[in-house]
Amino acid sequence: MYNFNKENFLKVMNGAVGVKPEVDKIVEAVMKKGYKTLFLVGSGGSMAIMLPFEYLLKAHARIDVRTEIAAELMVRDSKFLNKDALVILSSLSGTTKETVAACKYCKEREAVTIGLVGELGTPLADLADHVLVNYSENDFAGDSIYIQLFELIFGLMHANGDFPEYEEFMEEFKAMPEALYGMKEAVEPAMMEFAKKYKNETYHMLVGSGSVWGETYSYGMCVLEEMQWIRTRPIHAAEFFHGTLELVEKDTSVVLMKGEDETRPLMDRVERFAGQYTDKLSVFDTKAYPLKGISEKFRVYLSPLMICTIFEVLSTHLEKERNHSLDLRRYYRVIEY
Amino acid sequence: MYNFNKENFLKVMNGAVGVKPEVDKIVEAVMKKGYKTLFLVGSGGSMAIMLPFEYLLKAHARIDVRTEIAAELMVRDSKFLNKDALVILSSLSGTTKETVAACKYCKEREAVTIGLVGELGTPLADLADHVLVNYSENDFAGDSIYIQLFELIFGLMHANGDFPEYEEFMEEFKAMPEALYGMKEAVEPAMMEFAKKYKNETYHMLVGSGSVWGETYSYGMCVLEEMQWIRTRPIHAAEFFHGTLELVEKDTSVVLMKGEDETRPLMDRVERFAGQYTDKLSVFDTKAYPLKGISEKFRVYLSPLMICTIFEVLSTHLEKERNHSLDLRRYYRVIEY
Known part of the structure; x- marks a missing residue:
């Protein structure tokens, strides 16, 4: 694969899968104390990665959950x-100001906090009551945090009596590093083609739904806008029909992030509509790609992780085709604001 | 005011204020039965108008609330x-398919439903357990539904012991029709100027936060995109700094919807940033406009209604300056999808 270090990737993924014993300890401690409300807190990408879990909890658990923008x-x-x-x-660096401040804020209110970080000895790691740690390069951070959040949040669901298949699910996670790599390899030709075809496109509608919506929101904002400086309109498939659709013309790029959860019919509807009214419809459907070693029945939960892993491949090809480094910024860490 | 029927407006607003006795009956019945979770359900604009109330409930009440996209x-x-x-x-026509279906769905699960409609004898009015009815032209629907939702939801907060000033607040609502009209008049020159200056602009960033965010989401999607066919990026002020900011250049239009709640400092931050990096920053701040007869202490709650009422004035001026009817659609009710 282009610009991809398989060895590093597998190392990071195995590290993420390997936090399971620590997850077990945390879940046990948390359940022993008891809790009534689960807050998922972050900013930008670290908030958006929580949205799929809010969705999954709402769909499958009797846990009162709310995602919050830290600030x-x-x-x-x-x-x-x-x-x-x-x-x-979560904060990969463990130093994200708003996240560290939010952790402090929550602790002052006597809430129990769990921090996901890339390194111990960082402010978030020092502050949080419980810590999951797995070093990762930025390129693999999404996959790594997803895996840990699946372990942790489905562990909480299991402990709450909402997900009896947890240990079976976790057993299969051992195959996840290679499975994700295989999926990336399988999607690469399609992503390369998209990057070549749309390298000069100045505006995309990016459509997602259900457990994938957080990825749609985050890929639009943190990759297409922030890292590639392309105007992007992330829009939920159900909401698309309440306004945004009116902008669709023959040459409007509409990109669908299609997963495998209950909201798939909402995506089908956008696909049927856009297929009629634009020549620039691109559909990326996780169903087209294997996830070797993972049972069919678990794929419904894994839609956001699968979308995340395949779109990371697109990022590197956009970088190449558009000759625009993913690290280039106008403002972030360039000027003070 | 341009293209504005004051008499009709006041009639609709007085009708909205006048549902208070019905609200009292509903709140009493609902509290007698008791409830544990409050769902605010809608699609597009009718979902977005719920977001401010989710925010206000989260900020001020011990009521478990969740906004849901109907589909x-x-x-x-x-x-x-x-x-x-x-x-x-809510559904002004009482016929919106997804909303009617959602009401039916909720009733089948034995939830208690309250419907806000423009007319009795419509499907939503017939289905819902409790109904608030106030006829309104489309132009005033936002203001009308806001007023009724303030009465209803703050009534629920009051009944829950979370808003002791409710009756005082409601007493002042009698001044609301004239107060909103006065605010519209006061903002008209600024809106006219914006419409003239930006009539050929092809892309806006629209920024809001807190209780105003739902209005930002909805004005971007339901007015700028749907009714004016202008590409728009609605973005939350806190999230702006996690990606979207990188798109800001000297000639990027950034429009701020600034209200008066706790999140105002988040808007100030965007204002400081954008003021430095684009020549096309427009700030609409409710603080600049009077709301005659309404106490200063209540304005914090009214930010979304104030933003709604002043931006309705912009819509008519955009229609005029851009020579683009607010009723023109490419797809909605033109083709089947």
């Missing part, structure tokens, strides 16, 4: 953020 | 959607 939570507060709250936050 | 709720379900749930939905 907003700290000015608005919540009557449910107290000693009965459990808070999950 | 997604019906395929995903929720373990909390049962006889202990209270569901609020």
Whole structure:
């Protein structure tokens, strides 16, 4: 694969899968103390990666869950953020200002906090009551955090009596590193083609739904906008029909991130519509790609991880075809704001 | 005011204020039965208008609230959607397919439903357990539904012991029709200027936060995109700094919807940033406009209604300056999809 270090990738993924014993300890401790509300807190990409889990919890669990934008939570507060709250936050560097501040804020309200970080000895790792740690290059951070969040959040669901297949699911996770690599390899030709064809496109509609919506939101904002400076309109498949559709013309690029959960019919509807009214419809459907060693019945939960893993392949090809480094910024860490 | 029928507006607004006795009856009935979870359900604009109330409830109440996209709720379900749930939905025509279907879906799960409609004898009015009815032209629908939702949802907060000032707040609502009209008049010159200056602009970033975010989402999608066919990127002020900012250049239009709630500092930050890096920053700040007869202390809650009412003035001026009817559609009710 282009610009991809398989060895490093597998190492990071195996590290993520390997946090399971630590997850077990955390879930046990958290259940022993008990909690009433689960807060998933972050900013930008680290908030967006929580949205799929909010969806999955809403679909499959009797756990009261709410995703919060860190900066907003700290000015608005919540009557449910107290000693009965459990808070999950992630920061690869362990230093993201808003996330560290949010962790502190939650602790002051006596909530129990769990931090996902890339390194110990960092501010978030030092602050959080419980820590999951797995070093990762930026390129693999999405996959790595997804795997850990699946372990942790499905562990909480299991402990709550909502996901009896947990240990079976986790057993299969041992195959996940190679499975994800295989999926990336399988999707690469399609991503290369898209990058070549659309390298000069100045605007994309990016459509997703259900457990994939967080990925749609995040890929649009953190990759296409931030890393490639392309105007992008992330839009939920159900919401697409309540306004955004009117912008579709023959030459409007519409990109579908299609997963395998219950909301697939909502994506089918956009696909049928866009197929009629634009010549630039691109559909990336996880169903077209194998995830070797993972049972069919578990794929429904894994839609956001699969979308994340295949779109990471697109990023490197956009970088190449557009001759625009993924690390180039106008403002972030360039100027103070 | 341009293309504005004051008499009709005041009639509709007074009608909205006048549902208060019906609200009292509904709140009493709902509290008598009791509920554990409050669902706010809609699609597009009718979902977006719920987001401010989700924010306000999160900020000020101990009520478990969740906003849901109707179509997604019906395929995903929720373990909390049962006889202990209270569901609020709105449809001006009373016929919106997804909303009517969602109401039916919720009733089948034994939830109690409240419908806001423009007319009795319509499907939503017939289905919902409780109904608030106020006829409105499309132009005033936002203001009308806001007023009724403030009455209803703050009534629920009051009944829950979370908003002791409710009756005082409601007493002041009697001044709301004239107050909103006055605000529209006061903002018209600024909106006219914006419409003239930016009539040929092909892309706007539209920024909002907190209780205003739902308006940002909805104005971008339902007015700028749907009714004016202008590419728009609605973005939350806190999230702006996690990607979208990188698109800002000297000639990028950035429009701020600035309200008066706790998240104002997040908007200030975007304003400082954008003021430095684009020549096309437009700030619409509710603080600049009077709301006659409404106490200063209540304005914090009213930010989304104030933003809604002033941006409705912009719509008519965009229509005029851009010579693009607000009723023109490529697809909606033109073709089947």
